Amino acid sequence: MAGNIPYSDFAYVYDKLMYDVDYKKWADFIESIFKKYKQNPSLVLDLACGTGSFTIEMAKRGYDMIGIDISVDMLNCAKEKSSHYENILYLNQDMVNFELYGTVDAIVLLMDSLNYILYKKDVKKLFKNVHNYLNPGGLFIFDINTPYKFKNIFKNNVFYDVSDEITYIWQNSFDSKRNICEFDLTIFTKENGMYKRMDEIHLERCYEINDLKKMVNESGLRLLNIYDDLKFAKAPSNAQRVFFVCEREKL
Incomplete structure (x- = not known):
């Protein structure tokens, strides 16, 4: 990337x-x-x-x-x-x-x-x-x-996936004027029986x-x-x- x-x-x-x-x-x-x-x-x-x-x-x-x-x-x-x-x-x-x-x-x-x-x-x-x-x-x-994907699938939707090792919540915000989509990711990974949180913001045009x-x-x-x-x-x-x-x- x-x-x-x-x-x-x-x-x-x-x-x-x-x-x-x-x-x-x-x-x-x-x-x-x-x-x-x-x-x-x-x-x-x-x-x-x-x-x-x-x-x-x-x-x-x-x-x-x-x-x-x-x-x-x-x-x-x-x-x-x-x-x-x-x-x-x-x-x-x-x-x-x-x-x-x-x-x-x-x-x-x-x-x-x-x-x-x-x-x-x-x-x-x-x-x-x-x-x-x-x-x-x-x-x-x-x-x-x-x-089509940006405007109809991503747009302002929320996606998530849950498993034993990793879980994420993925929130999207699409700015149609700038043609920029912001992906706000919150990720939880399991380490030594506990969960570590990560926060990421990705941008795609x-x-x-x-x-x-x-x-x-x-x-x-x-x-x-x-x-x-x-x-x-x-x-x-x-x-x-x-x-x-x-x-x-x-x-």
């Missing part, structure tokens, strides 16, 4: 909160995109890699991976989980202003991490940076929470699909397609997550 101040305590409960995310399914979908567009990348950059779960899944499949995240604590968790993998390099950088020593074959930005970028100027900067570090013909794949299309094109990247959540289908009007597949044009 980037765009906000990194959250040190949050890093160590992140995987427990994301227990229902099927990283193998996400990796299957990303690989199917590579195959669909006849790409066989060797070196892949995972921007805003968090605790490295997706990075590790791709490393298991033989890809050389670079994981970038702004949070040192997230990267510490990632390194601990991936100590057996020599084909992963982690870098502590902001996803907007990342720097590499060379170019890569593919870049992914997943788990609605782009929504954490609160200003259009920074999204434009990110896209330009992706263009600079992507090999000709390489793919850039990112997903977003859709305007709602981006219109057409605005992102324009920014992609202005960056020099070429938009190949937009897909529904983890499937090769046109996203319906009530889609909650969509994937953009972009290409740096071949020489």
Whole structure:
């Protein structure tokens, strides 16, 4: 995640909160995109890699991976989980202003991490940076929470989840004028028979699909397609997550 101040305590409960995310399914979908567009990348950059779960899944499949995240604590968790993998390099950088020593074959930005970028100027900067570090013909794949999700699912709702190890209460407040959604999280984790409380505030920006299309094109990247959540289908009007597949044009 980037765009906000990194959250040190949050890093160590992140995987427990994301227990229902099927990283193998996400990796299957990303690989199917590579195959669909006849790409066989060797070196892949995972921007805003968090605790490295997706990075590790791709490393298991033989890809050389670079994981970038702004949070040192997230990267510490990632390194601990991936100590057996020599084909992963982690870098502590902001996803907007990342720097590499060379170019890569593919870049992914997943788990609605782009929504954490609160200003259009920074999204434009990110896209330009992706263009600079992507090999000709390489793919850039990112997903977003859709305007429908912000306006109809998140809006001003409250969500919660209760388990033996971790419990959270998630209160949302969506400002339609600023297109900013504030997530107010209260988390309780069980430690030595007692519960520790954590409070987090996260912000995401709602981006219109057409605005992102324009920014992609202005960056020099070429938009190949937009897909529904983890499937090769046109996203319906009530889609909650969509994937953009972009290409740096071949020489």
